[in-house]
Amino acid sequence: MSGPTRDRLISVVSPVLLVVAWELTVRTHVLDARFFPAPSAIFVQAGKLIRSGELGDNTFASLTRLALGVLVGGVPALLLGIAMGLYRPVRAALEPIIAATYPIPKSAILPLILLVFGLGEASKIVMVALGMFYPVLINSMAGVMQIDRIYLDVGRNFGASRWQVFRTIALPGALPSIMAGVKLGVGMGLILIAIAEMVGAQSGLGYMIWNAWQILIVETMYVGLCAIAVLGFAFNLILHEIERWILPWKVER
Amino acid sequence: MPADRTQPAQIRLRGLGKIFRAPRAQLSALGDISVDIAAGELFMIVGPSGCGKTTLLRIVAGLETPTTGEVQIRRSDHLRPQNAMVFQGDSLFPWMNVFDNAAYGLRMRGVPPGQIAEVVGHFLDRTGLSHFRSAYPHQLSGGMKQRVSIVRAFANDPEVLLMDEPFSALDEQNRTILHEELLRILDETPKTVLFITHSVDEAVTLGDRIMVMTAQPGRAKAIIDVPFPRPRDVLQLRVQPAYGELVYQIWSHLREEVHAARERELGRAAAL
Numbered sequence: 001m002s003g004p005t006r007d008r009l010i011s012v013v014s015p016v017l018l019v020v021a022w023e024l025t026v027r028t029h030v031l032d033a034r035f036f037p038a039p040s041a042i043f044v045q046a047g048k049l050i051r052s053g054e055l056g057d058n059t060f061a062s063l064t065r066l067a068l069g070v071l072v073g074g075v076p077a078l079l080l081g082i083a084m085g086l087y088r089p090v091r092a093a094l095e096p097i098i099a100a101t102y103p104i105p106k107s108a109i110l111p112l113i114l115l116v117f118g119l120g121e122a123s124k125i126v127m128v129a130l131g132m133f134y135p136v137l138i139n140s141m142a143g144v145m146q147i148d149r150i151y152l153d154v155g156r157n158f159g160a161s162r163w164q165v166f167r168t169i170a171l172p173g174a175l176p177s178i179m180a181g182v183k184l185g186v187g188m189g190l191i192l193i194a195i196a197e198m199v200g201a202q203s204g205l206g207y208m209i210w211n212a213w214q215i216l217i218v219e220t221m222y223v224g225l226c227a228i229a230v231l232g233f234a235f236n237l238i239l240h241e242i243e244r245w246i247l248p249w250k251v252e253r
Numbered sequence: 254m255p256a257d258r259t260q261p262a263q264i265r266l267r268g269l270g271k272i273f274r275a276p277r278a279q280l281s282a283l284g285d286i287s288v289d290i291a292a293g294e295l296f297m298i299v300g301p302s303g304c305g306k307t308t309l310l311r312i313v314a315g316l317e318t319p320t321t322g323e324v325q326i327r328r329s330d331h332l333r334p335q336n337a338m339v340f341q342g343d344s345l346f347p348w349m350n351v352f353d354n355a356a357y358g359l360r361m362r363g364v365p366p367g368q369i370a371e372v373v374g375h376f377l378d379r380t381g382l383s384h385f386r387s388a389y390p391h392q393l394s395g396g397m398k399q400r401v402s403i404v405r406a407f408a409n410d411p412e413v414l415l416m417d418e419p420f421s422a423l424d425e426q427n428r429t430i431l432h433e434e435l436l437r438i439l440d441e442t443p444k445t446v447l448f449i450t451h452s453v454d455e456a457v458t459l460g461d462r463i464m465v466m467t468a469q470p471g472r473a474k475a476i477i478d479v480p481f482p483r484p485r486d487v488l489q490l491r492v493q494p495a496y497g498e499l500v501y502q503i504w505s506h507l508r509e510e511v512h513a514a515r516e517r518e519l520g521r522a523a524a525l
Contacts, residue, residue: 150344153316157338158358158409168357172348249348249389 037219042226045219054208059227061203065121066193069128070186077136077185078178082170084137085144098137106130106188107195119200127196131188139181143174176250179243186235194228205231261327262289263445264296264313264413268322270470271308282308284472285322288464292327295439295446295483297456299503300466301514306449307341309471310417313447314338328412334358337411339402339419345390351377351401352386358409376404379438396427403435407442416448420455432458433487440484453503457496458487465506468514475506 019039025031026038033041049055084091110127117123151173155165197206205224212220243250271283282305290296300306311317313324314336326335337358345354352373353360359369377383380400390398399419406414420428436459439446450456456463457479465474480495490496 148343150340150342151346154338154340154344154346154357155361156316157314157336158361158405159334160361164361168349168361169346172346175348247348249350249391 034218037222042219042222045217046223046226049220049223055223055227058203058205058208058224059231061207062193062197062205063231065124065197065204066128066186066189069125069189069193070132072125073129073132073189074136074182074185077133077181078140081137081140081178081181082144082166082174084141085147085174086166086170091141098134102134102138106192110196110199113196114200124193124196124201124204127192128189131192132182132185135184135188136178136181139177139184140174143177143181144170146177147173176247179239179247183236183239186239187232190228190232190235260292263292263294263327264288264290264447265325265327266290266309266313266322267325269309269312269319269324270321271305271312271317272320281470283312283319284467284470286471286473287322288473288476290445290447292445293443295448295459295461297448297450297460297463298466299450299453299456299463299507300471301468301507301511302451303514304466304468304510305471306466307417310338310415310447310449313413314415326413330412334362334409334411336413336415337406337409338415338417339399339406341418342422343390343398345398345401345405347390350387350389351382351393354390354401355382355404355408357405362409372410373404373408376408376438379441380404380434394427395423396431399423399431400434403431403438407438407444412445414444414446416446418449418451421451428455429487435459436484436487453500453507456503457499458490463503465503466510468510469517474510477503 022031022036023039026033026036037045046055080094084094106127109130113123113126113130117126147169151169152165155169160168193204194206194209197204198210201207205227209221209224212218212224266286266288269283269286270281273280273282286309288296298306298309308317312319313326316338328335346357349357355373355377356369359372364372374383377386380403382397382400382404385393385397390401393401399422402419420431423431432455448456448459460479461483463477463479465477466472467474477499479499481490481493
């Protein structure tokens with residue numbers, strides 16, 4: 001068996017083994033089923049939640065907030081980041097503010113966000129937007145700054161206007177770095193949406209998990225956790241495909 | 254095309270100088286350069302490294318401002334761009350394919366797509382790049398990349414073509430082939446060319462006139478006429494006695510300057 005094939009086999013077999021071991025230890029009462037319900041039980045509960053529409057509705061609610069937050073946070077971050085990368089004065093003005101606010105844990109701002117934006121949809125979207133904003137901004141700026149100066153010279157020599165430099169050099173040149181920022185931002189958004197929905201929400205996967213704890217239906221809690229894990233995995237795959245599609249010039253490493 | 258030096262010059266450099274100011278020191282990169290270059294002339298500039306020849310070219314290109322003096326470029330048509338540069342090293346946008354790279358200048362000027370396809374298609378065809386129009390730069394060899402870079406400059410139809418050691422990164426075989434191709438394209442599409450190089454052979458092979466520059470600050474040490482008419486055969490040239498004499502003459506000028514540059518570098522190293 002060749003190396004890569006063996007590696008792939010191992011990475012498929014190892015999670016399966018874990019699930020089987022989990023199931024067996026619960027059935028033999030080594031693990032407490034009240035805290036760690038058997039995978040089969042979680043599976044059955046997931047089927048119930050899908051049929052009742054509960055899982056679908058909550059997933060949809062979370063996804064909608066995530067999508068809006070990604071747009072609200074990502075688009076300004078992209079424009080601002082590229083402007084900071086291109087123009088020194090813009091960078092000088094904004095960099096200290098970014099550097100000072102970036103290290104604040106986004107979860108610590110949740111009470112403030114709730115205070116300002118209320119318990120409704122807006123506060124959830126803002127949380128996701130915050131998670132998206134920083135990685136995209138920082139990566140866009142860094143992406144533009146690492147563009148070889150010769151490309152900007154070419155732009156000037158061939159008479160590109162400011163907007164043309166932005167569109168034909170800064171944006172495409174920074175795109176690999178921007179995509180890395182988007183991946184980080186979406187991951188961060190997923191973490192933050194779950195947290196935000198645990199406080200004062202009536203829908204969403206975070207709400208579902210929190211509610212399951214309150215009424216002690218542990219299986220539902222696990223279904224929610226699995227759903228979030230699946231979403232994270234799916235986003236990674238989708239973003240990877242998008243990357244291959246918009247960066248055909250980037251050699252695969 | 255032979256350059257007609259009875260016509261008013263196409264490029265006039267008058268007292269061109271450049272001083273770079275660093276926080277604690279000044280570096281005089283370019284002395285006092287004055288020269289007239291005729292329309293259609295292939296004017297070569299040879300000099301030791303660090304003599305400011307690239308700075309000179311960047312000033313003519315408008316990418317840098319001179320500290321003293323001025324550049325005048327006579328324009329036949331105000332719709333045509335004043336200059337286009339063929340840069341040293343990798344200057345093709347990695348995110349654009351060959352066609353889009355070659356079409357860059359025309360796109361920036363808002364030329365209609367049909368016309369762009371025609372002009373770029375013509376030059377890609379003439380340089381044997383037609384099959385690679387959809388390829389990305391990372392898929393091309395160094396020689397092909399520089400061909401695209403030349404096509405990008407020619408397609409933009411500038412009054413003046415500026416070339417900054419465009420072939421210095423290529424191996425000798427590729428360089429010779431590109432010399433032939435450049436002369437052939439210039440034959441079909443005459444242009445006034447200002448060409449920077451550190452290779453004496455390249456200067457004699459391509460040039461109508463050669464300016465040898467002094468070491469820092471760069472000044473004109475000598476301006477030498479090349480007696481070979483164009484079109485010329487790049488290989489045939491080398492068996493002519495005049496070729497060897499010219500190379501020897503330029504080398505003699507250059508040798509002093511290269512030594513001067515080395516002395517100065519040693520002095521700087523000793524001061525450290």
